[in-house]
Amino acid sequence: MDFDVLITGGDVVDGSGSPRRRLDVGISGGRIVAVDRLEGSPAARVIDARGLTVAPGFIDVHVHSELARLGGVDQFAGVLDGVTTELMSPDGFSWAPLSPERLREVKDYLQVFYGDPDVGWDWTSVAGYLALFKGRIPNHLVPQAPHLAIKVAAMGWKPGPPSGDEATAMRSHLVEWLDAGAVGMAAGLEYQPGALSDVSELVDLCRVVADAGGVYAPHQRGYWSRVASGCRETFEIGRTSGVKVHISHLAIDDSAAGLLDEAQASGVDVTFDMYPYSAACTHLLMMLPEWAQAGGYRASMERVTSPSERERLRPETAARIAERGEITLSSVETGEELEGRSLGRLATESGSEDVDFLFDLLAGHAGRALAVYHWPASVDGEAILKRTIAHPLYVGSTDGIYMGSRPHRRGFGTFARIVGEHVRGGTLTLEQAVRKVTALPAERFALKDRGVIKAGMAADITVFDPGALADKSTWENPRVAPSGIAHVLVEGEAVVSGARVTGALPGRIVGRS
Secondary structure, three states: OOEEEEEEEEEOOOOOOOOEEEEEEEEEOEEEEEEEEEOOOOEEEEEEEEOOEEEEEEEEEEEEOHHHOOOOOOOOOOHHEEEEEHHHHHHOOOOOOOOOOHHHHHHHHHHHHOOOOOOOOOOOOOHHHHHOOOOOOOOOOOOOOEHHHHHHHHOOOOOOOOOOOHHHHHHHHHHHHHHOOOOOEEEEOOOHHHOOOOOHHHHHHHHHHOOOEEEEEEEEOOOOHHHHHHHHHHHHHHHHHHHEEEEEEOOOOHHHHHHHHHHHHHOOEEEEEEEOEEEEEHHHHHHHHHHHOOOOHHHHHHOOHHHHHHHHHHHHHHHHHHHHOOOOEEEOOOOOOHHOOEEHHHHHHHOOOOOHHHHHHHOOOOOOOEEEEEEOOOOOHHHHHHHHHHHHEEEEEOOOOOOOOOOHHHHHHHHHHHHHHHHHOOOHHHHHHHHHHHHHHHOOOOOOOOOOOOOOOOOEEEEEOOOOOOOOOOOOOOOOOOHHHHHHHHOOEEEEOOOOOOOOOOOOOOOOO
């Protein structure tokens, strides 16, 4: 048999959890057609993988990347970390299906996370939005139905339960996404307008997701000190609707571990993801109390620019800031000179309290500022991350956000940490680590022709040096590719060759199978 690509001499870690084996991999027509001893077989291209590991392409189940992959400095950040497939609409964020007026509102709200790239912004349907990516992305994107856009399309940003007609509209928008191949529904219940949604609304939608065999993936309404209430609400939605549950960015301490055990004992089908860093990242508007974020972007900005509203906001906002460790600005619209600086130090230099400096910063920069929130010193971050990654229900993710001059490192070095550093450090075996970032997410999100190296599967493959695979990013210089990624193939086409991007754009929209 003649192959398009033949990968020879490597140790195949096939994603199933089975022990590695010295085998060759033959690829034709974008598919794996043979996994055997094939050296010497004719092939248009031969990749010498001696001394390297050959694994399925990594799958990132939570990453704010879809617009970044269309072009710009971060277009290839995922494939340089070995990623061949990324799920869309994390936290329920997306821009379809929306009327032009609602699209402008959602674009304003999400601009802090995604910027304002020149992508036309002229679609109204799910199909119109997904058509944007054809022939323009290096890795695959997998749709998830975005609760934010679905809710805004049906009822705007207002509080209260949906009317009968609004609930019908939400279900219709959800079905539009599912018909386009969405693997489930993602939601952000600490963002607007999801924070206004009650359990009955979410159960109603999740019944539709469950009927389609999909997954409910929430940024739930509570982590850390509120993890019990957040998890129990998520599990109630899963039990009542019958939907499979996947919790976004959940760190495992004693409380979270006990809650997962409790959920499984009660019949909830649950998994979770987390990035391997002891620091979070989101917009600074998150420091406002929930009631002050209600109504979306414009309503929040009216509050932070009103002297009387600031006085109302001040005590709760100050308390929320105090709960965090060091807060470092990562992206500030029209304020790049502030990026990389500590909020506390900037406040001290200006002679202000942290809370007042935050209000001034938001008011002076259109509310569009992201920050890295380092975990408090009282938290043993390293121990919690090891426990999280070793948990049997864990799936790898980056939660990458590609904005500003100091973006969070997780968007650049996550998979090198999980599959490289956490293997060498003893958290996982190589086979376990590869499974958590390939076959396990593929199984969870119904990507049945990906995640495992065997004949008939899509030829999404990452070839790496397990001894050299390491995160090279720093907080001062985060946009640095990891070491150890040698080759990355997306349906048989090289997007990384010899540790360098090729510029190829073979990625496409891949729906549930």
